[in-house]
Amino acid sequence: MNEIARRLAPIAKDQTEAQYREAPNNLEAEQALLGAILVNNDAFYRVSDFLKPVHLNEPLHRKIFEVAGDIIRMGKTANPVTIKTFLKADEKVGDLTVAQYLARLASEAVSIINAEDYGRAIYDLALRRSLITIGEDMVNIAYDAPLDMPPQSQIEDAERRLFELAETGRYDGGFQAFNDAVALAIDMAGQAFERDGHLSGISSGIMSLDARMGGLQRSDLIVLAGRPGMGKTSLATNIAYNIAAAYEPEVQADGSFKARNGGVVGFYSLEMSSEQLATRIISEQTEVSSSKIRRGEISEHDFEKLVACSQMMQKVPLYIDQTGGISIAQLSARARRLKRQRGLDCLVVDYIQLMTGSGKSSDNRVQEITQITTGLKALGKELNVPIIALSQLSRQVESREDKRPQLSDLRESGSIEQDADVVLFVFREEYYVKNMEPRDEFDPKYEEWKQTFEKVKGTADVIIAKQRHGPTGTVKLAFQSEFTRFTDLADPSFTQYEEH
Structure with a gap:
């Protein structure tokens, strides 16, 4: 028995020392x-x-x-x-x-x-x-x-x-002194003054939209919604590529990089594959129709343009995650990892309804969507980046005579409207007018239809239905459907902003 006690004595002593180890300090x-x-x-x-x-x-x-x-x-x-x-x-x-x-x-x-x-x-x-x-x-x-x-x-x-x-360097959160918040606000104003376009947020690359929103504000949840065929994915892709292509890094005192203009973009493509998304962006940049690229109906000159564009695009900090049905917890973990490894200035999610909640599988889809939007808002604040989340609209839009979307059309949950800092609707009247074309071109109504179609052809409305930092209203843009590209209207008489 004494032998056992003698053998255990050093072990007991080591355990006692380990138990009372002092936390590192100097x-x-x-x-x-x-x-x-x-x-x-x-x-x-x-x-x-x-x-x-x-x-x-x-x-x-x-x-x-x-x-x-x-x-x-x-x-x-x-x-x-x-x-x-x-x-x-x-x-x-x-x-x-x-x-x-x-x-x-x-x-x-x-x-x-x-x-x-x-x-x-x-x-x-x-x-x-x-x-x-x-x-x-x-x-x-x-x-x-x-x-x-x-x-x-x-x-x-x-x-x-x-x-x-x-x-x-700390994980406890807590209160922040108001004078620190004021200093941050003044810094933001100073950076806006020095940045291209004098924007407080990140430029979307579409000037008429930036003029109304002051760019994409950090930590904001921006919901971009529309019916199928309106071009919401195209607009999100355009903005994502514009931000990534404009990226200009600036070295900080600690050796890390910060975006002076543009930024590093993370794109969660839950609906399309990364190859489909890349095809859209190449089409937009080279002005070669994406349908022709897919069918191989391109000339040698077009192919040379595609190769030159792909070489340029390899340097663009745009990262695509094509995992389908990703949960809000997985999305958050991957976004944190991207920020830590490559940096992150903007996040795009295409689209909310294809995501799943973090909890147990629930029959209540409304609760699940609420969990997703709350999670996205919290992630934007945590990473200090704007999050552009795409959303579907309910079918009730199609049953109305006026097809312009309203906040009440946001599908499955009022939490989308509640959690969002900005709600944008993409509306292309051209899409609806084109479907109303009379079959007979000798029909008396055909000329009237043709005039209406010419008026709306190649245009799109981005309706700012909600904005915490500014007014609501409508911004008119040009839309080139063959290249899936949104741009500012060339004719300044069309770039009027209707304020509500």
Whole structure:
């Protein structure tokens, strides 16, 4: 028995040590950084862009860093004398009072040159502590998983938390000071002033549409809806390619890239294959009919244009996912991965009704659509990118004399209208007028029909039915059906915007 006890003793000791392992931290680095800030307030600005109070491990150090930051931002001097009035006077640090501890920090301060190095060390340790928390949660949930949480859901949740940690250095969210929000708003205005076209959002490449929307705003859910044959996929494809083709990267201080113009686009094509989508884009760019490309009815000159276009398109940052029936959780996980690996500035989903919800298969399609639109809105905010989600319209449009879509026509759920920041309807009167052509060209009504058809031929209306940031109304565009291309109207007399 004594032999067994002797053998188990080292194991028990190792387990006890493992159980009480201290979270990674560096008290001396925190003290050195705070001392440098108290001696020379410029040290604060060396670390303030990436280091926040929450990154310091010692609660008193967090409070000192926070108070010092507030005082310095107000243009005042932060030193042991000015800071101590904002801290608890009766708090003790070992044998020292808070005032004595502040004086000790300042007296043992390191050079300001080292401030950023200490800040980086503290930040890295904070990330490690966050990783430990996520890891512990993963292990605990996996051991004692709730019945309604399948392993796939846990993987998606862990991936979301890791992505947030990688993007921002913290995963707890919480409130944001209003002055930070104001600073962001001013930055956005400054970027809009410098960007081509002076847009606050990303340019769609269609000027008359940008003029009414200010571009595609980050974190917005933009629903693009229309009946079959109206060209909603064509418009989404046009916008996606325009954004990707205009991409101009700008190197940031940390070595990452940010889009100065255009952007990296992710396109979820649930209806068409990637090859069909590519054919549409090539047709639009080369002005060679997509039906001729598919049938091989092209000349040698046309083929040369296709090859030249494909070589140019290889450099365009447009990524296509053709998985059918993808769930909102899978879509979110893949979008996070794309942003982490390649960058992401805009997301297109074609279309909402072909997606599935994340939960159990439900008979209630309305609830499922609500889950999808809520998920898309949350994803847009999380990734800080505009999401263009296509949607079908109900058949009740066809039974009306006036075929122009209304918000009430959005199919299967009021949540599409509710969650969307912008709702756009694509309406081509040409499509309906063409179907009304009299069979006999000698019919007295034929001339009247011909005049109406010539008036609407090659035009399309994009109806802005809802917009949180601006007015509603109708934008007239040109539509070339053989190339599936939407463009601004060449004749300025047609580019009038009807405001409602």
